[in-house]
Amino acid sequence: MAVNLSLPDPKSLTPVPGVELGIAMAGIKKSGRKDLLVIGLGPSATVAGVFTKNRFCAAPVLLAKKHLTSKRIRALVVNTGNANAGTGQDGLRRALQVCTALAGKMHAKPFQILPFSTGVIMEPLPAGRIVAGLPAAIADLRADNWAAAAEAIMTTDTMPKACSRKVKLSGGVVVVTGIAKGSGMIRPDMATMLGFVATDARVPQQSLQSMVRRVSNQSFNCITVDGDTSTNDAFMLIASGVGVAASSEQDRKILEQTILEVSRSLAQAVIRDGEGATKFVTVTVERGRSEAECRKIAYAIAHSPLVKTAFFASDPNLGRILAAVGYAGIKDLDSGRIDLFLEDVFVVKAGGRNPSYLESDAIAAMRKPEFTVRVVLNRGRASATIWTCDFSYDYVKINAEYRS
Amino acid sequence: MAVNLSLPDPKSLTPVPGVELGIAMAGIKKSGRKDLLVIGLGPSATVAGVFTKNRFCAAPVLLAKKHLTSKRIRALVVNTGNANAGTGQDGLRRALQVCTALAGKMHAKPFQILPFSTGVIMEPLPAGRIVAGLPAAIADLRADNWAAAAEAIMTTDTMPKACSRKVKLSGGVVVVTGIAKGSGMIRPDMATMLGFVATDARVPQQSLQSMVRRVSNQSFNCITVDGDTSTNDAFMLIASGVGVAASSEQDRKILEQTILEVSRSLAQAVIRDGEGATKFVTVTVERGRSEAECRKIAYAIAHSPLVKTAFFASDPNLGRILAAVGYAGIKDLDSGRIDLFLEDVFVVKAGGRNPSYLESDAIAAMRKPEFTVRVVLNRGRASATIWTCDFSYDYVKINAEYRS
Numbered sequence: 087m088a089v090n091l092s093l094p095d096p097k098s099l100t101p102v103p104g105v106e107l108g109i110a111m112a113g114i115k116k117s118g119r120k121d122l123l124v125i126g127l128g129p130s131a132t133v134a135g136v137f138t139k140n141r142f143c144a145a146p147v148l149l150a151k152k153h154l155t156s157k158r159i160r161a162l163v164v165n166t167g168n169a170n171a172g173t174g175q176d177g178l179r180r181a182l183q184v185c186t187a188l189a190g191k192m193h194a195k196p197f198q199i200l201p202f203s204t205g206v207i208m209e210p211l212p213a214g215r216i217v218a219g220l221p222a223a224i225a226d227l228r229a230d231n232w233a234a235a236a237e238a239i240m241t242t243d244t245m246p247k248a249c250s251r252k253v254k255l256s257g258g259v260v261v262v263t264g265i266a267k268g269s270g271m272i273r274p275d276m277a278t279m280l281g282f283v284a285t286d287a288r289v290p291q292q293s294l295q296s297m298v299r300r301v302s303n304q305s306f307n308c309i310t311v312d313g314d315t316s317t318n319d320a321f322m323l324i325a326s327g328v329g330v331a332a333s334s335e336q337d338r339k340i341l342e343q344t345i346l347e348v349s350r351s352l353a354q355a356v357i358r359d360g361e362g363a364t365k366f367v368t369v370t371v372e373r374g375r376s377e378a379e380c381r382k383i384a385y386a387i388a389h390s391p392l393v394k395t396a397f398f399a400s401d402p403n404l405g406r407i408l409a410a411v412g413y414a415g416i417k418d419l420d421s422g423r424i425d426l427f428l429e430d431v432f433v434v435k436a437g438g439r440n441p442s443y444l445e446s447d448a449i450a451a452m453r454k455p456e457f458t459v460r461v462v463l464n465r466g467r468a469s470a471t472i473w474t475c476d477f478s479y480d481y482v483k484i485n486a487e488y489r490s
Numbered sequence: 491m492a493v494n495l496s497l498p499d500p501k502s503l504t505p506v507p508g509v510e511l512g513i514a515m516a517g518i519k520k521s522g523r524k525d526l527l528v529i530g531l532g533p534s535a536t537v538a539g540v541f542t543k544n545r546f547c548a549a550p551v552l553l554a555k556k557h558l559t560s561k562r563i564r565a566l567v568v569n570t571g572n573a574n575a576g577t578g579q580d581g582l583r584r585a586l587q588v589c590t591a592l593a594g595k596m597h598a599k600p601f602q603i604l605p606f607s608t609g610v611i612m613e614p615l616p617a618g619r620i621v622a623g624l625p626a627a628i629a630d631l632r633a634d635n636w637a638a639a640a641e642a643i644m645t646t647d648t649m650p651k652a653c654s655r656k657v658k659l660s661g662g663v664v665v666v667t668g669i670a671k672g673s674g675m676i677r678p679d680m681a682t683m684l685g686f687v688a689t690d691a692r693v694p695q696q697s698l699q700s701m702v703r704r705v706s707n708q709s710f711n712c713i714t715v716d717g718d719t720s721t722n723d724a725f726m727l728i729a730s731g732v733g734v735a736a737s738s739e740q741d742r743k744i745l746e747q748t749i750l751e752v753s754r755s756l757a758q759a760v761i762r763d764g765e766g767a768t769k770f771v772t773v774t775v776e777r778g779r780s781e782a783e784c785r786k787i788a789y790a791i792a793h794s795p796l797v798k799t800a801f802f803a804s805d806p807n808l809g810r811i812l813a814a815v816g817y818a819g820i821k822d823l824d825s826g827r828i829d830l831f832l833e834d835v836f837v838v839k840a841g842g843r844n845p846s847y848l849e850s851d852a853i854a855a856m857r858k859p860e861f862t863v864r865v866v867l868n869r870g871r872a873s874a875t876i877w878t879c880d881f882s883y884d885y886v887k888i889n890a891e892y893r894s
Contacts (some may be wrong), residue, residue, distance in 0.1 A: 174842025207809020405611020438578025
């Protein structure tokens, strides 16, 4: 079902020195599936992250944010099958119970553990089962476990998502490897469902924190499946510090670019594996007055159920795109200046149908599994690009049947 | 498919003295269906209206807004099958061509005609066919033609929508009768797809204009099918002036209340007949700081594809509602104070699962074709109510196949 997404080859995922991953089957929701991940870090590691802005953010998000201020993180623990969101004080208590149990086994303090959960909202976290699964996950801790880790954090994902790059800094080569999960409830607002990217480079926590903000704004914050911002979004960037230091400005730029490539590839994988997705669509809005207005229009297009069902049908009912541009909330937008392209097909010229436009050309472009919608506002120099998918029968099926 | 919506009984639709309706089959898109409506008014009539805020508003909307300033409207002309939107200058020319032709036949000036179009966006209006259909529509002008008029303005609607009331003012009884159309691309922003409500009362244009604003805010502006604000939305209020005058403040209040009842019934009919709808859902947000924040939260719930698919499945996956409340954009919202009810089932108490909540009760409530979701913010005295429908396989089917 996923669009042009292949299983990550475990051999292509380079281990990150200083980062170990352990997986277990804790039977959180179903027995016999990987549902618990522990990421172990050494004392030289720095960790930074961005979290959902959803006001109903989950108990583990609240706790992870708090623990992140300690700056001496020793482990991350991730469970799937239960989001521990909408669970109030009891949810916080259960998340802390998991941190305390893991801290005890790793000779650390509870505040040195970052907890993450994903799955159904508003059901009590089976903390007992998670705690019981920890020893197996710890026993499994290995540096070459990224592929299994990508699998252990899946919910409605049909494919695990992982990506790896190497890059040369002034002091030597460093590795960047990451995993992500997400398929529905995807409209990250500072982060995606769950993304973990690690490097062995040595980066001070403060630089890492600015890096994670910039990178998320150009990767996980540029995607949408259904416009639903999750309660559990988190994107964490780990620098194990056992490799060379990213000491110069130049080094940090090169490293950040590589982290961005890995993160974008992961973010796009989330869309390729979007619930029910049959098309991967790039929406670019150009020549706007600000990046913000370009994004607003791009998201209006990407969230319109009418546009998304037209994508699904390969039906160039492109007036629906104009309607979305028109209601995006840009009050002084002059519709008479707008051009619209589908791939290289010039569809709308100055707000009306381009006289030389042939619908057959648009159909051919939309039948491809990947295509670009490009809106040119002709009122400024800013632009924005986001990635989305179509809206199919299977989206309804998956979400009408999830849980049951 | 429509939820608890029955065919309007033509006998229940009271004619409005001073308002005549004529229908024709102009073959705009398909032959053999009613697709053209002319509403004829006498010289004593006043007309007021609200229109879409979509920046890509259609040519007839631009023209109707302009003509409305003349205040001496003699006829409205409505075609279905083509929206004449996204059509630029050529679209304006074609809309004017229709007004000019009708004006010629009705001894009026083109600026005394209000044009309305609904249907596919970005295709040239077949003005020739519409003009050719006008004589038949004019020959058909009758006061008791409301049921046929409701049919003539349908697009993807499965049922015509009409409603009628009588009310006693100080000077005597007046009639309020209206029709509306709409099923998809429904998230009116000052009006719905198309709504026409008429009374024989005498009301000055200025009072009528304030009335139409207030009424639309409590009726057509409280509904959403898919969050897509149409390019052609218009809601028109006609006072033929051949009946008694709504002369006192008290009279105008009584009349406005009746117009609101008719308009609400029409707006709710649009939702009951929403594309693919199997559920009619009332979303109420209470005890907020302002009506605006209550509406924002209600719309976030009503637009969430995840919430809507859960409605379709009668699946109380109610964490999805909390997630929507959380991302509605109320920055200082305290999730720990929020209660959630499904009908009378107390689901969420102070931001967490109510200990005495039984999922079986929620399932029973959601299996009904109509139910209420009530969110209590516990931070103020304002409230808002909107109406929406679920998101089914058929929504995707209808919109992936529309046009073909």
